[in-house]
Amino acid sequence: MSGILFLAWRHAAAHRARTSILIACVALALWVPWTAGALAGQYDRTLRARAAETPLIIGAPGNRYDLTLAALYFRPSRLETVPYQELERLQEGGKATFVPLHMRFTARGNPIVATSVEYVEFRGLEPAEGRHALRLGEVALGAEVAQTLGLRPGDALLSDPTELYDISRPPALKMRVAGVYRPSGTPDDGAVFCDVRTAWVLEGIAHGHAPAEEIDESLVLSRAEESVAVSGALMEYAEVTEENEGTFHYHGDTALLPLSALLAIPASRKDGTLLKSAVNAAGDLQAVTPTSVIDDLLGVVFRIKAFFDLVGGFLLGTTALLVYVVFLLSSRLRAAEMRTLDRIGAPRRVGAGLIGLEAVLVLLVAGALAGGATAATLRWLPDLVSTF
Amino acid sequence: MGTVRTLLLSTAIALCGCSDQLAGTEGAHGTTPLRSVVAVTSGPAELLAAAAVGQARVERVAPSGIPLDRWRPDDGALDAMVSARRVLVLGDEGEPWLQRAGLPPSRTARLEAAVPVERWIEVGSFTHTHGGGESHTHGGVVVETWTDPDLLRAMARRSAVQLRSALEGGGAAPPPGGLDGRIDAYAAELTALAAALDGRALIATHHGMEYLCRWAGIRLEVTELELEGSGAPPNDAAVRELAELAGQEGAQAGVLVWPGRLDPTFAEMAQQELGLRSVDFDLGGTLSDRDTLTRLTQSVARLRAAIAPE
Amino acid sequence: MTSDAAPDARPAGASLRGVSFSYAPSAGTRPFRLEVDELTLHAGEAAAVIGPSGSGKTTLVHLCAGILVPASGELAVGGVRLDQLTDAERRRERARQVGLVFQEFELLDYLSALENILVPLRVRGATREELRAGRVRATELAQAVGIADLLGRTPAQLSQGERQRVAIARALVTEPALVLCDEPTGNLDPDAASGAVDLLLQEARARGAALLMVTHDHGLLDRFDRVLDVTALAGSGGATP
Numbered sequence: 001m002s003g004i005l006f007l008a009w010r011h012a013a014a015h016r017a018r019t020s021i022l023i024a025c026v027a028l029a030l031w032v033p034w035t036a037g038a039l040a041g042q043y044d045r046t047l048r049a050r051a052a053e054t055p056l057i058i059g060a061p062g063n064r065y066d067l068t069l070a071a072l073y074f075r076p077s078r079l080e081t082v083p084y085q086e087l088e089r090l091q092e093g094g095k096a097t098f099v100p101l102h103m104r105f106t107a108r109g110n111p112i113v114a115t116s117v118e119y120v121e122f123r124g125l126e127p128a129e130g131r132h133a134l135r136l137g138e139v140a141l142g143a144e145v146a147q148t149l150g151l152r153p154g155d156a157l158l159s160d161p162t163e164l165y166d167i168s169r170p171p172a173l174k175m176r177v178a179g180v181y182r183p184s185g186t187p188d189d190g191a192v193f194c195d196v197r198t199a200w201v202l203e204g205i206a207h208g209h210a211p212a213e214e215i216d217e218s219l220v221l222s223r224a225e226e227s228v229a230v231s232g233a234l235m236e237y238a239e240v241t242e243e244n245e246g247t248f249h250y251h252g253d254t255a256l257l258p259l260s261a262l263l264a265i266p267a268s269r270k271d272g273t274l275l276k277s278a279v280n281a282a283g284d285l286q287a288v289t290p291t292s293v294i295d296d297l298l299g300v301v302f303r304i305k306a307f308f309d310l311v312g313g314f315l316l317g318t319t320a321l322l323v324y325v326v327f328l329l330s331s332r333l334r335a336a337e338m339r340t341l342d343r344i345g346a347p348r349r350v351g352a353g354l355i356g357l358e359a360v361l362v363l364l365v366a367g368a369l370a371g372g373a374t375a376a377t378l379r380w381l382p383d384l385v386s387t388f
Numbered sequence: 389m390g391t392v393r394t395l396l397l398s399t400a401i402a403l404c405g406c407s408d409q410l411a412g413t414e415g416a417h418g419t420t421p422l423r424s425v426v427a428v429t430s431g432p433a434e435l436l437a438a439a440a441v442g443q444a445r446v447e448r449v450a451p452s453g454i455p456l457d458r459w460r461p462d463d464g465a466l467d468a469m470v471s472a473r474r475v476l477v478l479g480d481e482g483e484p485w486l487q488r489a490g491l492p493p494s495r496t497a498r499l500e501a502a503v504p505v506e507r508w509i510e511v512g513s514f515t516h517t518h519g520g521g522e523s524h525t526h527g528g529v530v531v532e533t534w535t536d537p538d539l540l541r542a543m544a545r546r547s548a549v550q551l552r553s554a555l556e557g558g559g560a561a562p563p564p565g566g567l568d569g570r571i572d573a574y575a576a577e578l579t580a581l582a583a584a585l586d587g588r589a590l591i592a593t594h595h596g597m598e599y600l601c602r603w604a605g606i607r608l609e610v611t612e613l614e615l616e617g618s619g620a621p622p623n624d625a626a627v628r629e630l631a632e633l634a635g636q637e638g639a640q641a642g643v644l645v646w647p648g649r650l651d652p653t654f655a656e657m658a659q660q661e662l663g664l665r666s667v668d669f670d671l672g673g674t675l676s677d678r679d680t681l682t683r684l685t686q687s688v689a690r691l692r693a694a695i696a697p698e
Numbered sequence: 699m700t701s702d703a704a705p706d707a708r709p710a711g712a713s714l715r716g717v718s719f720s721y722a723p724s725a726g727t728r729p730f731r732l733e734v735d736e737l738t739l740h741a742g743e744a745a746a747v748i749g750p751s752g753s754g755k756t757t758l759v760h761l762c763a764g765i766l767v768p769a770s771g772e773l774a775v776g777g778v779r780l781d782q783l784t785d786a787e788r789r790r791e792r793a794r795q796v797g798l799v800f801q802e803f804e805l806l807d808y809l810s811a812l813e814n815i816l817v818p819l820r821v822r823g824a825t826r827e828e829l830r831a832g833r834v835r836a837t838e839l840a841q842a843v844g845i846a847d848l849l850g851r852t853p854a855q856l857s858q859g860e861r862q863r864v865a866i867a868r869a870l871v872t873e874p875a876l877v878l879c880d881e882p883t884g885n886l887d888p889d890a891a892s893g894a895v896d897l898l899l900q901e902a903r904a905r906g907a908a909l910l911m912v913t914h915d916h917g918l919l920d921r922f923d924r925v926l927d928v929t930a931l932a933g934s935g936g937a938t939p
Contacts, residue, residue, distance in 0.1 A: 003820030007806070014808030087493060088501070094553070097494040117470050117492045134466045136488040195490030206487070245460065245488055250480075340804040343765055345793025346821035348785060 004350060007341075008357035019362060022323060026366035027373065029319035033312030034374045040305045042378065044298060050186060051290035053123075055272055056096070056264040058082070058279055058287045067286070068293040071261045073187045074103050074111035081258035084196075086285060088255070090262070093278075095271040097122075099263040102199040106160045106192075107175070110145045113191045114199030120181070122265060123188055129153050130179030133194045136201065136248055137240025139175045140193045143183035151177050156239075157192065159202055173202055174239040200257050201240070206250045323359065331355050422495070423447075426551055427472035429465075429483060430456055431672045431680035432499060432534040432543070437476045438679070439567040440548040441555050447472065452675045456483050456531075474554045476547055482531040482673070497550040502542040503533045509598045511610075532647075532671050535684060536599035537575040541568070570681050577688040578604040584692050588641040591633050591664065596647035596671045600688075609633050609640065613654065634662035641695040645669050667694045710774065711908020712762050712876045713738040717771030719761055732757050734771070737926075739876065739908035744899050746919050747912045749928035755912040758928065759878045762910060763796050764788040776875030793822035797869030797907065799879040799898065803861045805853040805868075811860075812836055812849040815867045822872075832871055839867040842904075843897055859890045863897070870901055877902045879911040883918070895921060 012019045050072050059067040060080030069075040087098050099122060102114035113119075117132055120140070130153030133140040139157055141149075151157060155177045175194065183189055200206040240248060250257065264287070266272030279287035331338075331351060338351035347353070426437040429450040437446045449465040456478070461469070469475045469491055479500025480486050509530040533539045544567055582604040589607040590597070601608040611630045633640060644655070644664040655666035669687045672680030713736075720731040732754045739745055747755045760766040761773060764780040767788075773781045776795040780788050797818075805814045815836040819829055840846045843863040845856075853861055862882065869877050879898060883891030895911070895918050902909040911922070919925050 003823050006820055007809075007817075010813065011808050091494055100493060116490060116494075118494055121492075131463070131467075132470070132490075134470065134490040136490075197488065197490065240488075242460075246484070248488055249484075250487060336804065337806055340800070340806075341817070341821055343763070343798060343800075344818050344821055345789045345791075345796070347789060350821065 004346075004353050005357055008354050008361060011354070012358050012361055018326070022326060022362050023366045023369065025319050025322060026363060027369040029312075029316045030367060030370035031373045031377075032315060033309060034370055035377050036305060036308050036312060038374055038378055040302065043301065046186075047294050047298060048291070051294040054263060054290045055266055056276060056287055057261055057290055058086075058090070058098075058264055058285055059261040061283070061286045064286065064288045064293055065297060067261060068288055068290050070103055071101055071263065072290055072294075074113055074191055076103075076106075076111070079103075079260045081260065082262065082285065083255060084257040084259055085255035087259065087262055090264070090275075090279075093275070095275040096264040096266040099265070100196045100259045101261045101263060102196050102258070103260045105162065105199065105202045107139070107157050108149060108160065110142075110149075110190060110192050112139070112159065112194060112199065112202070113188075114194050114196045114202075116196060118265075119263065120193065122263065123184065123186070125181045125184060125188055125193075127179040128182040130177070133178045133198070135178070135240070136195065136197050136206075136245060137173065137175055138178040138194060138198070140179040140181060141177060142181055142189040142191045142193070144189040145192055146177075146180040151180070153177050153179055172238065173198075176240075196257075196259065198240075200250065201248065203258065205257060206248055323362070327355050327359055330358075422473045423471050424555055425472050425474075426555065427469045427475045428477075429459070429461075429469075429675070430478050431675055431683070432478060432540070433476040433547075434675060435672075435680040436499065436544050436547045436567075437474075437551060439544060440551040445555060448675055450675055452677065454674060456673055459483075460485050461489060474551055476551065478531065478534075481529050482533070495554070497547055499543040499547060500533065502546040503539055507536075507539065508533070509595075509602065511595050511598070530595045530598045532596045532673060533599055534673075534680065535597070535671055536603045537571050537578065538603065539599065540571055540574075540681075544568075544571070567681075570685075574681055574685045574688070575603075577685050577692070581688050581692045581695075582606050584695055585641055588695075589633075589636075589639055590643065590645055590691075591630070591640055592645040592647055592669075594647040596673075597645065597669065600684075613651075630658070630664075631662060634658075634664050643667050643691065643695050645691060647671050665694055667691050710777070711739045711741045711743065712775045712910070713772070714761070714768075715772040717761065717768040717773055719757065719766060719768045730754070730757075732761070734758075734761075739910060741875065741906045741908055742903050743924070744902060744909040744911070744922045745924040745926055746922040747910060747926045747928060748914070748916070748919070753928045755928055756880055759880050759910065759912055762876060763798060763878050764792045790822055793818050794872055795875045797872060797874040797877040799865050799869045799877070799882040801881040801884040803853075803865040803885075805861055805864055807853050810850050810852055811840070811845060811856065811864045814853070814864050815839065815849075815871050817868060818872045835873070836867060836871050839870055839901070842901060843867055858885060859894070862886060862890070862894050866894070866898055866901065870905060870907070873905060874907055877907045877909045879909070879913075881912050881914065883913065883915060888915075888917075891915060892918065 051068075054072060057068055057071045059071070060082050062080050066075075066077040067079060070077045070079055084100065087100050090096070091098050097118055099118045100114075100116055101119070103111055105112040105114075117134065119125075120132055127140065128143070130140070141151060141157075146152070149157070157175050157177055159173045159175060161172045175198065181188070181193075197206065264272070264275060266275055276287040276289065279285050334351070334354075338354070341350050341354075342348075425445050425447040426441055427447050427449045428434040428437050429448075434446055434448065447468065449461065449468045450459050466489060473495065475491055475496045477483050477486060477491075477496060477498055479498040481500055510528045511530060534543060578600055585606055587607070589609045590601065591609045591611065593611060593613050595610050595612075597608055598610075600606075611626050611633065613626050613630070630644075642663065642665060644658050644662075644666045646655070646666060647669045650666060650668045658664040658666060667690060669691060670676075670683040671687075672683040676683065678686075714734045715736050717734040718731070719733075720729065722729070747758060749755050757766065761768060762775065764773070764775065764783075768781055771781070772779060775791065778791050778795065780791060783791060805811075806817065809817070812833070816829065816832055819832040824832060837846070837849070840849055840863075843866055845860055845863045845867070848856060848860055848864075853864070856864065862885075865882070869879075877898070882898065883894050886894055895913075898911070899909065899921055913919075
């Protein structure tokens with residue numbers, strides 16, 4: 001057997017181009033369905049796991065897929081806002097713990113998730129270094145963000161300006177890194193966390209500047225008994241420091257400050273059901289169960305995947321036929337060689353053995369290549385779920 | 389790949405439409421162990437927390453005597469508040485540092501939530517415009533809401549429910565009788581003060597007495613002296629205004645009430661030149677070795693004793 | 699067919715006794731029968747087989763190799779009765795006891811000269827030790843036939859004569875009891891053919907192998923110990939086309 005294997009190997013090696021093309025064809029035909037299957041499986045596991053860990057999401061009425069994907073995976077979307085007072089109102093009901101979420105901004109391309117300490121407790125995020133972002137202008141980084149940007153507690157991170165040419169929009173905010181979380185293997189690793197109040201500074205709803213009474217008179221345009229108009233040259237602070245922190249303040253009613261969504265963590269299943277029906281019955285907000293939304297979404301994704309499976313099946317079948325034809329022709333071309341081996345004393349059906357072994361070699365190498373390529377795809381492709 | 393993913397997802401969403409199929413699910417809540425205490429930073433919060441769950445389970449995280457509008461929690465204080473089962477605070481108006489610190493909303497109880505919007509007293513609001521933003525208003529709200537006995541009762545009822553349910557798993561409970569009785573005593577002292585004044589105005593250096601005066605029907609005249617320290621000259625306009633008020637013989641009670649820190653130099657000058665006897669009045673906002681209600685009641689009694697007989 | 703040589707005391711490289719073989723007639727072909735009363739080739743003995751095309755020369759070679767199985771009679775190579783073995787056993791014996799040189803040489807184009815020489819060992823599933831020993835013998839044979847510096851080349855990189863020498867070395871590498879050659883010089887010019895036959899005879903004799911060679915080149919016959927004419931033997935039990 002080892003002699004026949006040697007001959008099969010030498011034949012394959014001697015016809016490198018043909019063998020390489022065959023291996024490439026088979027590897028490609030295997031890689032497509034394998035990768036699609038693995039990715040779909042990974043989506044399925046990760047998406048469902050994250051959804052299953054999140055009992056209820058509450059947001060403004062609108063597309064429930066956008067709401068769910070934004071709240072679970074921080075997928076950028078233009079959600080209608082929920083006023084902060086809704087969180088306080090719901091919290092009064094005592095049916096659940098409500099966690100604020102605000103996700104409109106990014107910092108060097110990473111989503112800024114403005115929330116409260118309940119979020120990190122709920123997701124089990126633990127600081128590897130430093131602490132949670134509890135102060136205005138502070139951020140705590142997901143493990144991946146910290147690693148990618150090379151940031152540690154004490155460093156600074158600039159928010160991405162939303163409107164470069166609109167001077168009425170607040171400029172980028174220089175935020176202090178308070179802590180870095182341990183890797184969690186979830187989209188949280190790719191997020192920048194801060195308190196909701198910091199998001200309101202980013203929104204321009206809260207800001208800090210020199211006290212009105214201390215403003216340089218050259219900047220005062222007009223002054224009445226109870227009002228003063230100040231030149232646009234008075235710039236708001238672009239960084240919250242220990243010295244200027246006290247000057248940061250909100251405009252208008254803090255109860256109306258915007259949130260993107262709320263996570264609700266009911267005390268019991270019954271409380272969750274009652275809360276959801278009460279919220280949806282009232283109509284001014286919507287409450288969605290992430291598992292059912294993700295089930296719907298994956299149902300469609302998997303129907304599409306079934307189509308890709310079919311295409312992959314055809315591809316595989318066509319490749320199998322191609323390989324068969326190549327080896328059939330090869331066996332005819334090698335008839336004289338087989339006859340010689342037969343006459344020299346090779347075992348019966350040495351020809352079939354040689355061709356079969358060569359086919360097995362091709363399949364093994366192609367399989368290994370496809371397996372490696374699938375693993376590499378899964379390893380090096382950007383985390384699809386976190387940017388889903 | 390990104391385009392393919394987006395396409396796939398968009399198709400999925402488009403095909404799904406917007407139907408709503410909801411099902412109840414209960415997730416695991418991985419909270420870290422919390423300390424079974426109520427963290428407080430102000431006198432009123434300490435008073436009401438102690439009345440609700442007992443002094444033993446009340447933890448001060450701010451030092452005594454520091455005015456609430458000047459305190460900024462250090463990291464230790466923040467950690468203590470975040471790890472407490474409940475934090476009882478006045479609210480963003482009474483404790484401005486709350487606007488800049490990330491306390492857990494589900495564990496933070498605000499006394500100001502018990503104050504109906506129409507009961508707030510506004511004075512001297514200040515509107516301004518700058519940068520590219522819209523005009524906006526600063527300040528103007530008097531924060532000493534707890535000095536109104538009715539509002540204090542409302543705060544006590546609300547906080548008792550919130551704190552007891554959190555620390556004892558219990559439901560609604562009426563405020564403890566002891567506290568109610570003490571509030572009654574405070575209210576009685578205020579009524580007695582109003583009677584002693586008999587329509588005469590109180591002159592004060594600070595708006596902090598607005599609520600208790602409103603409750604008791606006492607006329608209050610406030611001159612914000614903006615003293616910068618003992619011996620420093622006050623602003624002239626305020627002094628002129630004070631002199632005018634002092635000159636209204638029979639319309640005021642002949643006292644200058646200091647709800648904030650009393651300035652001995654100015655107090656002596658007011659006594660000698662304007663005939664106004666200075667009285668220190670502790671509004672009970674800060675943490676102290678005596679509780680808020682004791683300090684308030686004693687302040688009212690001291691003031692009543694100090695006002696000139698009619 | 700009968701032997702025309704005197705009795706020999708040397709061990710038999712191959713012997714056929716009372717062998718009868720026939721092809722069943724099929725469409726367009728005539729029936730064919732070959733009978734051999736007795737034929738013995740001793741170790742180191744060389745015999746040439748002559749006769750016109752279709753007279754049974756190749757059939758005789760294939761019978762001696764065990765590629766074809768006689769309908770009756772005894773067929774032994776190196777003392778082993780091939781006619782009594784199963785197909786698999788016969789193949790193993792052929793790979794071990796018989797060296798074959800073909801007219802077209804039939805080298806494998808994807809193997810080097812050295813690897814071609816070792817093919818008989820490979821196909822019989824030689825052990826690592828056997829292969830190592832075979833490699834030593836192959837090198838010696840290559841030296842002997844004058845291709846020592848060509849062992850790394852593939853057949854495409856060799857001349858006809860060089861290929862012939864590789865084929866000869868392949869036939870002898872297993873140290874067979876019998877070397878069978880089916881018109882091995884058919885594709886060579888007269889000088890090269892003469893040299894190749896000399897080389898074959900010399901190496902076979904040197905290794906004590908019996909040699910049976912089919913040839914049309916009558917100029918080479920005097921170099922053999924015996925000459926067997928298949929057609930002349932037809933009436934007395936030779937081939938009947």
